[in-house]
Amino acid sequence: DAKTTQPNSMESNEEEPVHLPCNHSTISGTDYIHWYRQLPSQGPEYVIHGLTSNVNNRMASLAIAEDRKSSTLILHRATLRDAAVYYCILRDVGGNQFYFGTGTSLTVIP
Amino acid sequence: DAGVTQSPTHLIKTRGQHVTLRCSPISGHKSVSWYQQVLGQGPQFIFQYYEKEERGRGNFPDRFSARQFPNYSSELNVNALLLGDSALYLCASSFPGRAFFGQGTRLTVV
Numbered sequence: 001d002a003k004t005t006q007p008n009s010m011e012s013n014e015e016e017p018v019h020l021p022c023n024h025s026t027i028s029g030t031d032y033i034h035w036y037r038q039l040p041s042q043g044p045e046y047v048i049h050g051l052t053s054n055v056n057n058r059m060a061s062l063a064i065a066e067d068r069k070s071s072t073l074i075l076h077r078a079t080l081r082d083a084a085v086y087y088c089i090l091r092d093v094g095g096n097q098f099y100f101g102t103g104t105s106l107t108v109i110p
Numbered sequence: 111d112a113g114v115t116q117s118p119t120h121l122i123k124t125r126g127q128h129v130t131l132r133c134s135p136i137s138g139h140k141s142v143s144w145y146q147q148v149l150g151q152g153p154q155f156i157f158q159y160y161e162k163e164e165r166g167r168g169n170f171p172d173r174f175s176a177r178q179f180p181n182y183s184s185e186l187n188v189n190a191l192l193l194g195d196s197a198l199y200l201c202a203s204s205f206p207g208r209a210f211f212g213q214g215t216r217l218t219v220v
Contacts, residue, residue: 032207034208036209042213042214043114043200043202043211043212043213043214044153044200044202044209044211045211046208046209046210049207049208085152087152091207095158095166096141096143096158096160096165096204096206096207096209097143097155097158097165097166097168098143098145098153098155098202098209099155100145100152100153100154100155101152102151102152103152
C-alpha cells in the first residue's frame with residue numbers, strides 16, 4: 001500500500017480558497033488518487049478522485065502534478081461546513097481497499 | 111436511497127467478551143469493507159468482502175473475523191475483547207472505485 005504525506009493541520013478564512021497538498025512519491029502507474037473527508041462523529045465522505053488529469057466536481061477540484069508524485073485538493077470557497085479532516089489516499093485500480101493516513105485537519109475561521 | 115447502515119450505533123462491552131457488529135450496504139453494492147478508527151487516527155483497513163468471499167485482510171489479529179451474507183450484508187466479529195479494541199468501527203460499501211461509509215459503531219471496552 002503506497003503511502004501519502006499530508007500536513008497535520010491547516011487553517012483558512014471563510015469564503016477564501018483552500019489548497020490542501022498531498023505528497024505520494026511512491027505512487028504506481030495504476031494507483032488512483034482519492035480524497036475523502038471526515039466531519040466530527042461521522043464516517044468518511046467521498047470528495048473527489050483522479051488518475052492523471054485534473055478533475056472538477058461540485059465539491060472541489062483535484063490538481064495532479066505531471067509526474068503524479070503530488071496532488072492538491074482545492075476548495076474554491078471554504079465554508080464553516082468544510083471544517084473536517086481531509087484524507088488523501090492511493091487506491092490500486094483493481095482494489096477496493098483504502099489505506100488512510102492521519103490526514104489534514106482543516107479549520108475554517110469565520 | 112438508503113446509505114450504508116450499521117448497527118448498533120454504540121456498544122459497551124467488558125474485556126474478554128465477544129462482539130458482533132452489523133452492516134447493510136447500499137442496494138446493488140456487492141463489496142463491503144470494515145475499518146477500525148482509534149481516536150485521533152485515520153481509519154485502518156480490517157477486511158474486504160466481495161460476493162461473500164474475503165478479498166483482503168489488514169494487519170489485525172485472528173480475534174477479528176467477518177463474513178458476508180447472500181444479501182451482501184456483513185458482520186464483523188471480535189473475540190476476547192481488549193481495552194485497545196475500543197474504537198469506531200466503520201463499514202463501507204463500494205461501487206467500482208468509490209467507497210461509501212456508514213456512520214460507524216462506537217465500541218467501548220471496559
